[in-house]
Amino acid sequence: MYILLVEDDSRIAHLVERALMEAGHRTEVVYNGAAGLMCGITGVYDLIVLDVMLPEMDGLEVCRSLRQQRVRTPVLMLTALDAVPDRVRGLDAGADDYLVKPFALEEFLARVRALGRRGGDEAETNTLVVGDLTLDLARREAQRGERTIELTAREFALLEYLMRHPGQVLTKAQITDHVWGYDAEPTSNVVEIYIHYLRDKIDRGFARPLIRTFRGVGYTMKA
Template identity: 50%
Template structure:
């Protein structure tokens, strides 16, 4: 089980990330300012750090710089609202291992966390997800059925990836909204139903099952 430090001063986002990571088996600690983030990071008790740049007391760039000067090699994923090329370059050149901008999809953050934590002796990276006669190539973002190759939009890809990573599991609309559309979703929206219909047209109507009153599953 990986130990992850979350340095984020916006409570709603910190709680969203923490709950998602814990649900996927990680141990988490949340801090809300740069001084606390640096103190925890240099303690050596963490396998990875999710770092916001806009922290009070000491911003994320300063935290990262101090960590690397102190020879702390913990992988760092920057998660920030700053989306300029200059900030991205500064973060990566300053020692960050990855850079994500808000708003974000939790499934993408989770994938990046797992990638950074993957040990050298673990098996090769999975690039194709399969269930039944449907496969999804994570590199080309194309789905494959016995009779066709399907190009997907970004949301369709994220939705199918979520289903194939949880085969047979009933996923509620709220879970799907949270994972595919991110932390800032409208629970009353019917966008999930719209995208499920679109995905069914592309990969076949019988491959995504409606579980009445509960949600959807690939089975």
């Protein structure tokens, strides 16, 4: 599954992210409620793991706002508050499950699996579409119009990240962290190089480009 993790404690975020990756999931991490809400609304995820105590906007407000925006993605809330009224507030805000800290990673992963099963066919988004561009995540194939596009593993990861956030401007730092992780130097121009590669494969020969540059800010994909 592709999972959004919203957790302001970097130590917990790192442990949870590693556990999810080792279990075969792909994870995007943000560290405050406002960023979590924006990603939850504009991105495409199979599950949102949401801490309650967050800066800028608490997890309950984020969850309520997501449901008000008709985001149906399953939400697993994490909190240090163990009282029954606290759990009720989380569920009433629209959460699908509620896990109290500290927790065993085995139990956390079991709840992630359960939410995945509960979502049925909706739990895994296998096809991403932006305009006339389709990305098949199961077959790892890209197609625009009648043209099949061959991609390297890194190009595929970059394209998937852009297509999961259509219309959202992603900074170079966000792209580097998500696609390359610790493998890329923050001062390198690897993002610019791979954006060029993708443009050459995806936009060349088409009247309307899908990948757009916001100079000094970042990149977005929009039909």
